[in-house]
């Protein structure tokens with residue numbers, strides 16, 4: 001089975017974001033694989049090991065720098081990668097179309113994994129658009145997965161610990177949530193091996209993506225800082241507790 | 256007149272409070288507001304929706320039994336059918352567990368732009384504001400397309416009722432129709448006649464075989480839904496993180512699972528939800544569904560009380576939109592101290608039980 005994993009190259013969550021121009025950020029900060037996508041890769045590799053004759057291919061949109069993210073996916077066990085070369089960030093409508101075109105030109109997907117969301121844009125929709133493009137069913141925030149013949153059973157966490165158990169036919173798109181598995185740090189031999197794995201580069205412009213007149217575009221980016229002036233609540237523990245209760249009652253008006 | 260559809264989220268038979276902020280946001284469209292409800296007798300919430308500016312309520316229901324079983328594909332399809340039937344091209348829903356299932360499915364089907372977690376919408380400019388880069392920036396996103404979809408971040412947009420004069424009048428009218436809505440005793444005279452009939456409730460029946468008749472929608476089958484057990488030892492509060500006005504969270508400073516009972520007791524008195532840092536989740540003390548942060552829930556309660564949490568950038572990504580942040584930490588140099596509104600430099604094991612005691616005394620007087 002051909003197993004595809006869509007991964008995104010995102011700014012390190014700890015990085016300081018500096019806005020550049022009107023609507024973009026200074027990209028000279030470290031970028032790495034989106035954390036949820038690590039769960040997607042881990043599950044794909046686990047699945048591959050349980051199946052005969054299958055291959056895990058990681059797919060990403062970006063510039064040469066995104067090779068780092070694909071290299072991480074391959075260190076975690078993906079067999080090879082596809083990098084769709086595009087200079088600027090694309091919205092999820094175009095991203096999904098590009099991913100579909102690249103995957104289709106590469107092979108016949110048996111299953112496609114993605115992360116549940118990307119930590120930079122948190123669009124929460126690319127996986128559904130990929131599903132629609134292929135005509136495959138989609139399950140979101142998957143925290144448990146099993147496969148039997150041509151059917152998969154997943155647990156999809158909705159909110160507050162509520163889990164929906166779904167059955168989907170193959171091929172399908174599954175968005176990995178935390179809890180699905182525990183990604184492991186690659187070992188040194190895995191890192192060395194990943195260096196020799198192939199990254200196939202495809203120019204975005206050769207994919208023939210037609211713009212459909214629907215789009216999302218960031219027109220402005222502003223820093224978000226909520227000014228807070230920390231005030232210490234002092235006194236004996238009991239006095240502090242009483243003061244805190246007073247704040248909750250009088251200022252926050254929640255009790 | 257243009258129309259805007261608003262998917263009203265109902266939880267445990269009640270309308271979620273966050274819906275009202277969403278309706279307030281939708282009013283900016285200066286269009287006719289259509290509320291969509293599924294599996295719910297709208298008569299019960301009619302007056303409240305009218306008070307917030309809803310013009311019509313579309314009661315989506317299944318053909319034979321009233322109830323349409325939860326399935327994200329069929330529910331999405333039902334909302335799309337309603338949009339189609341009433342010629343609606345703008346849709347709002349909350350960015351919650353259900354909204355995250357429905358909105359992107361509809362967006363994908365319609366090839367329509369969608370912005371999730373909106374904190375503001377400008378309908379004239381067709382832009383929405385949302386956080387980007389883990390809450391470090393606010394992006395203004397322009398949507399282009401035939402249909403525009405918005406996921407609203409819960410509890411950020413303040414609810415501002417409009418038709419307040421007519422609330423009592425509507426209460427009067429619905430009283431005569433449905434005795435279950437009798438909430439207001441006094442029935443003052445009213446001049447607003449329209450309030451007696453508004454908002455109109457329009458039943459919208461979904462054919463049971465509609466999924467089969469459409470080849471587009473790829474179905475997924477729901478085997479069952481597993482609810483978190485309220486009696487389980489993993490249940491630290493009956494209040495949902497996303498709906499809570501107050502959240503009290505514990506981090507590595509809690510030291511073990513049993514100690515979370517201290518927060519649980521305090522939460523009970525406060526009516527709060529209990530959250531956790533990733534350190535506490537990764538240590539296996541509490542379930543992942545309690546995690547707040549970049550890779551957990553992104554919450555915006557009125558008050559967030561962080562106990563034994565250092566305040567990492569990733570934790571902040573999930574709670575920095577809280578109205579008031581209170582930190583309890585033994586370390587004055589913890590990053591959270593510089594980023595909060597109030598802090599107590601004290602052992603949480605000393606202060607939290609005292610807070611519980613003080614609140615419980617207030618509750619009992």
Ligand SMILES: Cc1cc2nc3c(=O)[nH]c(=O)nc-3n(C[C@H](O)[C@H](O)[C@H](O)COP(=O)(O)OP(=O)(O)OC[C@H]3O[C@@H](n4cnc5c(N)ncnc54)[C@H](O)[C@@H]3O)c2cc1C
Pocket residue numbers: 013035505506507508509531532533534535546547548549550551562563564565566567568569570573583584585586589601602603604
């Ligand atoms: C990609 C990525 C995603 C992440 N996502 C998240 C996320 O979603 N949520 C999240 O929380 N973290 C996340 N993290 C982890 C984050 O970086 C921190 O490691 C984590 O938040 C630390 O948790 P903590 O503050 O509880 O623990 P610590 O950093 O160990 O802090 C414990 C604090 O407790 C205080 N303390 C100890 N004992 C007491 C006491 N008796 N009384 C009072 N105070 C006491 C200490 O002074 C200290 O400040 C993520 C990290 C990465 C790399």
